[in-house]
Amino acid sequence: MSQLDHCYNIADLRNVAKKRLPRGVFDYIDKGTEDMMSLSNNLNVMREIKLLNKVITDISDVKLDANIFDRPAAMPLAIAPTGTAGLAWYEGEFELAKAAARAGVPFTLATGSNTPMEKLANEAGGRLWMQLYMWKEKDYSDELVKKAARNGFEALLWTVDIGHGANREHNLRNGFATPYVLNTKSLIDMLIHPVWLSCVMGRYFLNGGMPRHVNYPKGYQMPITGNVSKLEDKKPTTKRADKLSWDDVDRLRDIFPGKLLIKGIMRPDDAAEAIEHGVDGIVISNHGGRNMDSAPAPVQVLPEIVRAVNGKMTVFVDSGIRRGSDIVKCLALGADAVLAGRATLYGTAAGGEAGAVKAISLLKDEMKRTMAYIGTQRVTEIDDDVIWNNPLNS
Numbered sequence: 001m002s003q004l005d006h007c008y009n010i011a012d013l014r015n016v017a018k019k020r021l022p023r024g025v026f027d028y029i030d031k032g033t034e035d036m037m038s039l040s041n042n043l044n045v046m047r048e049i050k051l052l053n054k055v056i057t058d059i060s061d062v063k064l065d066a067n068i069f070d071r072p073a074a075m076p077l078a079i080a081p082t083g084t085a086g087l088a089w090y091e092g093e094f095e096l097a098k099a100a101a102r103a104g105v106p107f108t109l110a111t112g113s114n115t116p117m118e119k120l121a122n123e124a125g126g127r128l129w130m131q132l133y134m135w136k137e138k139d140y141s142d143e144l145v146k147k148a149a150r151n152g153f154e155a156l157l158w159t160v161d162i163g164h165g166a167n168r169e170h171n172l173r174n175g176f177a178t179p180y181v182l183n184t185k186s187l188i189d190m191l192i193h194p195v196w197l198s199c200v201m202g203r204y205f206l207n208g209g210m211p212r213h214v215n216y217p218k219g220y221q222m223p224i225t226g227n228v229s230k231l232e233d234k235k236p237t238t239k240r241a242d243k244l245s246w247d248d249v250d251r252l253r254d255i256f257p258g259k260l261l262i263k264g265i266m267r268p269d270d271a272a273e274a275i276e277h278g279v280d281g282i283v284i285s286n287h288g289g290r291n292m293d294s295a296p297a298p299v300q301v302l303p304e305i306v307r308a309v310n311g312k313m314t315v316f317v318d319s320g321i322r323r324g325s326d327i328v329k330c331l332a333l334g335a336d337a338v339l340a341g342r343a344t345l346y347g348t349a350a351g352g353e354a355g356a357v358k359a360i361s362l363l364k365d366e367m368k369r370t371m372a373y374i375g376t377q378r379v380t381e382i383d384d385d386v387i388w389n390n391p392l393n394s
């Protein structure tokens, strides 16, 4: 029996991940930012939403099938981009993409991943979306976007909620940064996790050396221990664009023929603007509580954004999905589908592709049970009348 067989929910997968990963890597995945207010609020708000049982009804044929951008999906779920999947498992993003393909849901590859987009396009199968962080040199970003289009990526998901970078103090305490800065603390952390060291880092070394941000433009493609002092601004990060406008959306619209999504929308006026600029979908997201610590939970702003959008584009929501019932709650509040970040990443860290498949199937099973309890057999029929004393009704 594998460890995965003893995992009965996402929290169990998280526990396995916690044991397997060096603390720096685990905390990077698990924690939020500053005082962890937005992270805990994401989870608490989700818990506070209560659903009403519907009884004496037909629940003999509950189906989770969904339509995402006019194509069938096994459930209303897509895998969110997570930049460090490649440290959770060797080529973790490849494992996640294969799991998503097996489970019949779309997968989003993060800009900061360690597996080339070509490998996913050629070998992973399934529906692939590409996430973009825009660089100051906008030509670099356009290059990545065009490459994603050439490789047949179905959607481009532009993440816009990064401000001036996140203040994740735990990373500094743990000696964890990207690029990875090796110091005594992070070295000991790795050495006391020999399985991770050999199965993840060891495999990278056998296959060409330290993991790299292989989808970055050439000039930024340093190994994850890249020598920061060589960067012009000496910051352990790439130079992300800090001067953005809706013209950038128009440019992306022009150069990317597939679906265009904006991730990190939290206000109805921004959602309305996105519609004006021909965007196909938005992800209401506070980045899993990892960026602005004073952000509300996305489900708190979901109903008013859904009202503003009024069916004119697809609305996804993420941040705080840990149970299938959370997906039902998001749909009841008006989302078309959700993105899962940590839930499937814990699965990947616990067992690669098999662990990610396990995470998705747990969410699926829990969602199906919840739909039976509320007496709804189809995802399109999930409505806000299943929410008790809707705390988000304004």
Ligand SMILES: Cc1cc2nc3c(=O)[nH]c(=O)nc-3n(C[C@H](O)[C@H](O)[C@H](O)COP(=O)(O)O)c2cc1C
Pocket (backbone or CB within 6 Å): 028, 029, 030, 042, 080, 081, 082, 083, 084, 110, 111, 112, 131, 159, 263, 285, 286, 287, 288, 289, 290, 318, 319, 320, 321, 339, 340, 341, 342, 343, 345
């Ligand atoms: C370890 C980690 C890395 C992430 N990296 C990215 C990224 O590179 N790009 C991005 O748009 N979002 C990134 N996110 C945010 C996720 O896409 C998603 O918004 C968030 O995880 C949702 O919250 P949840 O983890 O509670 O499901 C990351 C999240 C985690 C946990």
